[in-house]
Amino acid sequence: MIRNPSLRRRLLLFVSVPLLAVLVCGGIINYVIGLHYANKVYDRWLLDSAKAIGDLVNSDAGRNELSAQARILLQFSVKERNEFAVRSLRYGVLAGDDNLPQPSPKAGLAGPLFTNFVDRDQPMRMASVFLANKADPGDVLVISTAETVHKRRALARELLVSTVPIELLLIGVAMALVWLGINRGLRVLDPLAHEIRMREAGDLSPLRTIDAPLEVQPLVATIDALLARLDRMLRQQQRFIADAAHQLRTPLAGLRLQAERALADPRPETVREALTHVERLSAGTARAAGQLLALARAQAPDESLGAAAPLDLAQLVRNEVAARVPDAIAKGIDLGYRGPEHGITAIGDAVLLREMLGNLIDNASRYGNPGDHAGAMITVELQPAPDPGSGCALSVQDNGRGVAPELIPRLGERFFRAVGNGHEGSGLGLAIVREIAERHGAELSIVNHGDPHGLRVEIRFPPIAA
Ligand SMILES: Nc1ncnc2c1ncn2[C@@H]1O[C@H](COP(=O)(O)OP(=O)(O)OP(=O)(O)O)[C@@H](O)[C@H]1O
Numbered sequence: 001m002i003r004n005p006s007l008r009r010r011l012l013l014f015v016s017v018p019l020l021a022v023l024v025c026g027g028i029i030n031y032v033i034g035l036h037y038a039n040k041v042y043d044r045w046l047l048d049s050a051k052a053i054g055d056l057v058n059s060d061a062g063r064n065e066l067s068a069q070a071r072i073l074l075q076f077s078v079k080e081r082n083e084f085a086v087r088s089l090r091y092g093v094l095a096g097d098d099n100l101p102q103p104s105p106k107a108g109l110a111g112p113l114f115t116n117f118v119d120r121d122q123p124m125r126m127a128s129v130f131l132a133n134k135a136d137p138g139d140v141l142v143i144s145t146a147e148t149v150h151k152r153r154a155l156a157r158e159l160l161v162s163t164v165p166i167e168l169l170l171i172g173v174a175m176a177l178v179w180l181g182i183n184r185g186l187r188v189l190d191p192l193a194h195e196i197r198m199r200e201a202g203d204l205s206p207l208r209t210i211d212a213p214l215e216v217q218p219l220v221a222t223i224d225a226l227l228a229r230l231d232r233m234l235r236q237q238q239r240f241i242a243d244a245a246h247q248l249r250t251p252l253a254g255l256r257l258q259a260e261r262a263l264a265d266p267r268p269e270t271v272r273e274a275l276t277h278v279e280r281l282s283a284g285t286a287r288a289a290g291q292l293l294a295l296a297r298a299q300a301p302d303e304s305l306g307a308a309a310p311l312d313l314a315q316l317v318r319n320e321v322a323a324r325v326p327d328a329i330a331k332g333i334d335l336g337y338r339g340p341e342h343g344i345t346a347i348g349d350a351v352l353l354r355e356m357l358g359n360l361i362d363n364a365s366r367y368g369n370p371g372d373h374a375g376a377m378i379t380v381e382l383q384p385a386p387d388p389g390s391g392c393a394l395s396v397q398d399n400g401r402g403v404a405p406e407l408i409p410r411l412g413e414r415f416f417r418a419v420g421n422g423h424e425g426s427g428l429g430l431a432i433v434r435e436i437a438e439r440h441g442a443e444l445s446i447v448n449h450g451d452p453h454g455l456r457v458e459i460r461f462p463p464i465a466a
């Protein structure tokens with residue numbers, strides 16, 4: 001079974017590993033310091049021995065031999081490996097071990113000299129003092145004492161070992177305190193967990209109200225952003241369901257009525273008439289369902305506008321217009337495009353932009369008929385940006401009667417339809433156009449324009465950021 005990573009364990013690990021490293025370093029430093037002081041003490045001892053021997057030797061002034069008292073001292077058998085040598089620069093080794101390396105006084109009778117060397121595979125340290133030979137004024141006596149360095153190291157080790165239990169105890173105490181601290185510190189998350197646990201299922205309000213610690217704020221902000229997205233999606237779904245119910249209730253009632261009529265009166269002409277209604281109602285319902293889905297697509301949360309990319313708007317518009325020309329010709333409408341062939345870049349979602357243009361052309365061809373003998377004319381125009389600071393503008397203009405000025409502000413409301421336009425529709429087309437324009441950061445303007453006044457719908461795209 002895979003265990004979830006534990007924040008407690010991680011924190012403990014991240015704190016205790018460096019702590020242990022620090023303690024190990026402390027141990028090494030302790031050892032080095034211990035060794036340093038052991039060296040000092042034993043060096044002093046070596047030097048004192050050398051000086052004492054020197055005093056004894058020099059009290060026998062006038063002879064190149066040692067007194068009985070000195071011999072006893074120098075022949076003293078010491079434990080471990082302690083060596084000594086009394087040398088005269090003029091007469092050679094007077095006493096002791098003549099294997100000891102011979103130090104030479106650097107400048108006359110220099111101060112004591114310490115030398116490290118290896119003898120019979122054992123590291124040794126030697127202290128030497130230089131004295132003027134009282135028996136022979138031109139001569140210099142070199143008195144050396146040497147010993148193995150084992151006991152120095154042993155002393156440093158002893159010092160280190162004596163501190164280990166205390167350090168281990170400190171580690172234990174520090175770990176316990178760290179563990180307690182972590183547990184206590186993590187308790188600040190409890191109110192947040194409690195708040196989330198106690199929430200109502202439908203409560204998608206932000207969590208920001210709680211005093212979450214600073215370090216958890218990014219997490220809270222992420223959860224809030226998620227809640228906001230969920231809220232938007234939920235609202236959109238609810239609106240879609242309400243819209244769908246609103247759109248389907250009437251035609252379904254109509255379909256049922258026609259079916260009842262046909263069943264009640266099976267004469268062929270009645271059935272045919274009922275079926276004609278059924279056909280019209282179902283076509284209208286299918287269109288309404290299509291428009292509802294298009295609106296839902298246009299209103300989908302911003303993150304799902306994945307297809308937004310630079311595209312050639314001129315090409316897109318020209319192709320879309322061209323695709324609708326045959327249909328327009330069949331209806332006796334003169335549909336034309338004015339603008340560059342290609343090379344107008346905009347950032348957008350091609351599917352949504354086609355949807356928007358389709359709705360505008362559909363409206364113009366349905367409601368833009370001048371009604372007199374003049375032919376219906378629809379012009380789709382794309383104007384390039386006049387300067388780098390502004391964007392391009394797409395407009396659809398017809399030569400119909402336009403919309404009563406007082407109703408223009410309401411165009412784009414869901415389900416709003418100007419009465420008496422003589423056509424069926426769901427009243428969603430301009431709402432879809434508005435939504436898509438907003439999504440692209442474009443400005444939508446609807447005006448009666450031209451002579452006679454037709455409706456002109458213009459979408460001004462934002463300039464493309466360099
Ligand atoms: N070019 C136009 N000329 C005159 N009136 C228009 C024009 N375009 C739209 N309208 C009016 O605006 C109303 C809303 O248009 P919209 O496209 O939103 O809905 P619809 O065309 O009625 O239904 P749908 O497009 O969803 O099938 C229309 O009912 C119509 O009265």
Ligand SMILES: [Mg+2]
Binds near residue numbers: 362363425428429430
């Ligand atoms: Mg429409």
